[in-house]
Amino acid sequence: MNSTPCPCGSKRSFSECCEPIHNGLSKAGTPEALMCSRYSAFVLNNVSYLLASWHPSTSPEEIDLEGDPVNWIGLSVIETNGGGAFDLEGEVMFRATFEHHGELGELVERSRFVREAGQWVYLDGEQPPNVMSDIDEKLNRGEM
Numbered sequence: 001m002n003s004t005p006c007p008c009g010s011k012r013s014f015s016e017c018c019e020p021i022h023n024g025l026s027k028a029g030t031p032e033a034l035m036c037s038r039y040s041a042f043v044l045n046n047v048s049y050l051l052a053s054w055h056p057s058t059s060p061e062e063i064d065l066e067g068d069p070v071n072w073i074g075l076s077v078i079e080t081n082g083g084g085a086f087d088l089e090g091e092v093m094f095r096a097t098f099e100h101h102g103e104l105g106e107l108v109e110r111s112r113f114v115r116e117a118g119q120w121v122y123l124d125g126e127q128p129p130n131v132m133s134d135i136d137e138k139l140n141r142g143e144m
Contacts, residue, residue, distance in 0.1 A: 007043035008036035031083035031090030031113035034120040043072045071099040
């Protein structure tokens with residue numbers, strides 16, 4: 001069994017966390033689990049999984065992760081909405097930190113997911129306006 005830590009930061013091994021989802025041996029049970037598995041796929045340059053887990057109406061034809069590589073450093077889930085056992089839609093807001101050309105950066109996104117044929121897929125995402133000031137305020141109040 002592979003004991004390499006999962007890139008999503010779950011504190012579980014990759015073989016117990018995102019790898020079975022990447023390999024089609026299990027399904028992501030929630031939008032949050034799908035988002036974490038997609039983050040791991042970005043870290044590992046698993047383009048086939050990224051495309052397979054993307055809704056066909058919004059999926060690009062191809063993804064180039066090797067042309068201008070990004071070093072993904074960490075993932076934090078900020079909040080989730082919907083995505084329960086009987087929901088057809090869900091949202092996950094996350095912060096992903098990275099290094100690119102020697103500079104640190106972060107991506108904050110509110111991702112939307114839909115359940116199609118019993119399986120969660122990524123629909124789209126947006127960077128919420130003023131999200132950093134909202135997050136900083138919550139951190140200062142001890143709410144995160």
